[in-house]
Amino acid sequence: MPPREPLAVAEPAELPELPEPADRVEPADRAMLPEPADRAALPESGDRPASVEAEVAEVAEAAVDLAAVAVRVRELIVGMCASADGGHLGGSMSLVEILVTLYHEVLRVDPTRPQAPDRDVLLLSKGHGAIALYAVLATRGYFPVEWLDGYAAPGGPFLAHPNRAVPGVEMPTGSLGHGLALGVGHALAARLDGSDRRCVVVLGDGELQEGSVWEAAMAAGSLGLDRLTAVIDRNGLQLGDGTEDVITLEPLADRWRAFGWEVREVDGHDRGALRAALTEPGTGRPVAVIARTVKGRGLPYVEGQVRSHFARLGETQRGRALRAVRRGIR
Amino acid sequence: MSTAGPAAAAVPAGAANPAGGPRAGRDVYRDLLVELMAADDRLVCLDSDTGLFSGVDFGSAGDRYVNLGIAEQNLMGVAAGLARSGRIPMVNTMATFASTRALEAVKVDIAFNDLPVRIVATHGGLAAGHLGPTHHALEDLAIMRTLPNMTVVAPADGDACARLFRQSLELPGPVYLRLGRAATPDLAATLATAGVPDAPPVRLGRVQPLRTGGDVVLAACGPYPVLAALGAADELARRGIGATVLNVHTVRPLDVETLDAAVLATGRPVVVTVEEHWPSGGLGSAVAEALAERRPTRVLRVAVPDGFVAVAGDQRYLLERAGVTAAAVVDRAVAALR
Numbered sequence: 316m317p318p319r320e321p322l323a324v325a326e327p328a329e330l331p332e333l334p335e336p337a338d339r340v341e342p343a344d345r346a347m348l349p350e351p352a353d354r355a356a357l358p359e360s361g362d363r364p365a366s367v368e369a370e371v372a373e374v375a376e377a378a379v380d381l382a383a384v385a386v387r388v389r390e391l392i393v394g395m396c397a398s399a400d401g402g403h404l405g406g407s408m409s410l411v412e413i414l415v416t417l418y419h420e421v422l423r424v425d426p427t428r429p430q431a432p433d434r435d436v437l438l439l440s441k442g443h444g445a446i447a448l449y450a451v452l453a454t455r456g457y458f459p460v461e462w463l464d465g466y467a468a469p470g471g472p473f474l475a476h477p478n479r480a481v482p483g484v485e486m487p488t489g490s491l492g493h494g495l496a497l498g499v500g501h502a503l504a505a506r507l508d509g510s511d512r513r514c515v516v517v518l519g520d521g522e523l524q525e526g527s528v529w530e531a532a533m534a535a536g537s538l539g540l541d542r543l544t545a546v547i548d549r550n551g552l553q554l555g556d557g558t559e560d561v562i563t564l565e566p567l568a569d570r571w572r573a574f575g576w577e578v579r580e581v582d583g584h585d586r587g588a589l590r591a592a593l594t595e596p597g598t599g600r601p602v603a604v605i606a607r608t609v610k611g612r613g614l615p616y617v618e619g620q621v622r623s624h625f626a627r628l629g630e631t632q633r634g635r636a637l638r639a640v641r642r643g644i645r
Numbered sequence: 646m647s648t649a650g651p652a653a654a655a656v657p658a659g660a661a662n663p664a665g666g667p668r669a670g671r672d673v674y675r676d677l678l679v680e681l682m683a684a685d686d687r688l689v690c691l692d693s694d695t696g697l698f699s700g701v702d703f704g705s706a707g708d709r710y711v712n713l714g715i716a717e718q719n720l721m722g723v724a725a726g727l728a729r730s731g732r733i734p735m736v737n738t739m740a741t742f743a744s745t746r747a748l749e750a751v752k753v754d755i756a757f758n759d760l761p762v763r764i765v766a767t768h769g770g771l772a773a774g775h776l777g778p779t780h781h782a783l784e785d786l787a788i789m790r791t792l793p794n795m796t797v798v799a800p801a802d803g804d805a806c807a808r809l810f811r812q813s814l815e816l817p818g819p820v821y822l823r824l825g826r827a828a829t830p831d832l833a834a835t836l837a838t839a840g841v842p843d844a845p846p847v848r849l850g851r852v853q854p855l856r857t858g859g860d861v862v863l864a865a866c867g868p869y870p871v872l873a874a875l876g877a878a879d880e881l882a883r884r885g886i887g888a889t890v891l892n893v894h895t896v897r898p899l900d901v902e903t904l905d906a907a908v909l910a911t912g913r914p915v916v917v918t919v920e921e922h923w924p925s926g927g928l929g930s931a932v933a934e935a936l937a938e939r940r941p942t943r944v945l946r947v948a949v950p951d952g953f954v955a956v957a958g959d960q961r962y963l964l965e966r967a968g969v970t971a972a973a974v975v976d977r978a979v980a981a982l983r
Contacts, residue, residue, distance in 0.1 A: 432731075486729060490753055496719045497754060500726015500734075503652070507689070507708060507732070513724075527750070530719035538711075 323493030332348060381586060382643075384454050385415050389640035391450035391612045393633060398480040400467040400475065401627030405617065407447035409583070409608035414451040416548075416589040417515060426456040428481050433512050436501050437487050438529075440494020441548060442476040444463060449473060451513040457483035461604035492525025494518060495545060499535050502601075515544045515593075521553030524562050529574065531641055535601045536575020543601040544593065545576070548583065550610035554624050585610035613640045654925050667783060667831040670806035670824045670868075671697060671767045677789055678735060681814070682706040689734045690812075693720050695767065697737060717742045721750035721762075728760035733814065739773070740766035740782030740823055744789055758791040761820045763810075769799065769894075770867060770921030771963040772825035773955060778953040782823075786866075787822040787926025790897040797897040798849065798931025800872040802832045805847045805894060812849040817880040827960065829868035832892075839879055840946040850895050852903040861978045862907050865919035866893045869964050873947070874919050876971030886976045888978065894930055901935040915943040915981045917974055921964065944978040 329605050381485030388411050394400035422435040439448050453460040467471040476489030478532045493626060498516035505512045527575050550559055558564050559592035568578040579592040583606025615635055628636060682688045683706050692698055692712040703710045717738055724734040743766040754899050755762045773780035796799045796816055806824060813820045836844060844855045856878055865874040871892050878888040889907050898943040908916055918929035925935055929946030936942040949967040
């Protein structure tokens with residue numbers, strides 16, 4: 316995109332001075348965040364191994380590490396669900412591999428430069444998965460993991476839905492059905508800029524009952540926005556019941572294809588399969604990755620159950636959940 | 646995407662209608678937008694099949710005109726995504742679809758993020774005429790002015806559309822620009838006919854005083870309400886009552902200082918407001934809220950009565966029938982001063 320010039324307008328020369336609304340309230344801002352004291356200590360993004368062997372070694376190491384990262388993310392989710400306000404447990408657990416793969420292996424992002432102009436953009440349209448996003452952003456280095464101890468603390472930035480005051484969060488979401496239209500806007504801007512940056516929108520499956528999702532899907536297909544990817548966390552459950560027991564979504568892949576999308580279906584807990592689906596070159600169309608997942612994944616005693624949707628974990632439940640996620644995924 | 650067809654006859658923005666009369670605000674806006682888009686690559690025109698851009702040639706800016714079809718929630722979300730990526734999108738739709746159908750996207754995606762989206766809403770008030778209550782927008786000012794970060798503007802003629810739109814482009818946050826449908830009378834010509842000196846140029850965020858009188862303040866927004874206030878001032882003058890007429894084109898943020906000073910200058914705590922809007926939440930409410938916090942003030946509202954206007958007729962007919970008229974303003978003012 317060319318450098319920004321002042322608008323070619325004749326009048327007025329200066330910004331119009333509007334009276335300040337008397338009742339204007341400043342939004343909660345970054346001033347409320349803890350100081351990122353260790354931000355300076357974050358690794359330089361420019362550091363890359365010189366040799367092919369070193370790269371291979373790094374990839375192998377990363378592969379091992381990412382399994383541990385996924386466990387760490389689940390621990391953090393459990394921790395936030397043990398806060399006074401509880402948390403959206405099940406739909407956050409189902410997101411873990413999707414977000415870990417995206418942030419650690421797929422997206423072109425730099426935590427030290429969260430506003431870099433040519434970064435890839437992730438929008439969590441299923442905003443109730445915010446605690447999974449916060450945990451992954453922390454493990455990726457956007458802010459210290461310790462900040463999450465302040466999840467839901469009064470006056471703090473960590474809301475139950477993504478808040479832009481949290482480093483790495485691109486746009487607030489939470490009311491379902493908004494993210495894909497925002498993604499169309501981002502992808503359109505990238506196209507106008509002549510940039511190859513991507514926009515990835517992560518949606519819930521229950522969310523697909525919102526009509527606005529399909530307005531955006533229709534627009535993206537019609538415009539052929541090939542830098543736009545939708546990842547659908549297909550855990551099969553919504554708040555009160557199975558999606559197919561509420562409003563039928565199947566045949567889901569056919570529906571996306573009919574709207575002009577290329578569809579890739581994967582096991583949403585298999586990072587290798589996710590990585591492949593998220594990096595394989597497209598065919599000039601937007602790509603929908605239908606990630607088959609398990610709600611509450613990592614906690615065998617609630618996996619695939621509606622009651623995993625939201626939880627406020629007491630101390631005993633917290634301990635049990637932490638032991639379960641540390642045992643790892645079966 | 647790209648151009649919408651063969652080039653329309655090039656008419657300079659703000660120029661008079663070749664046929665002789667004034668030009669519709671939305672046509673003035675459209676021509677100005679085409680001109681500005683050629684000069685500024687941040688500007689993106691998002692259409693929703695309004696037809697306003699049929700036959701328009703955007704030239705080298707053709708890739709920045711996108712018709713997103715009949716899907717207003719998506720329209721607002723796409724605009725927010727573009728704006729978050731550094732663009733200045735113009736969202737084109739009708740006032741009722743912008744303010745009610747797509748409201749949540751306006752609130753969450755645009756206002757919450759404080760993004761520089763310009764929502765250009767045609768068919769404000771009763772401008773849709775015989776299209777009926779499904780297409781009337783008599784609630785939009787109330788809705789839009791409750792949203793944090795939003796600037797709400799209702800120009801009173803074609804010239805003001807051009808000036809206020811141009812000025813609004815400099816604002817860092819979102820703007821709701823309420824336009825009409827057909828051409829409405831030119832304010833400067835109306836003032837000249839009435840023998841009133843030229844009004845100061847319209848300035849976004851500042852009340853525009855159109856004439857000054859010593860007895861009562863008439864505050865109006867939108868084309869026909871402002872004309873009704875001016876007509877009322879003429880009639881009041883004949884009765885020996887001096888009226889100050891204020892064009893409150895920027896409804897949010899409200900220029901309370903100028904309003905308050907004008908009321909104080911009359912020595913009487915009385916304002917008659919005139920608007921093409923339901924009585925709840927519009928200009929009258931905004932004025933009452935602001936002045937009541939300062940001192941006791943009577944605010945008498947001339948507005949469309951609290952009901953749906955489900956009869957055939959054009960904008961002027963419906964406004965007459967609804968009682969948004971100079972005569973109604975005179976009655977309110979006289980009653981208040983009695």
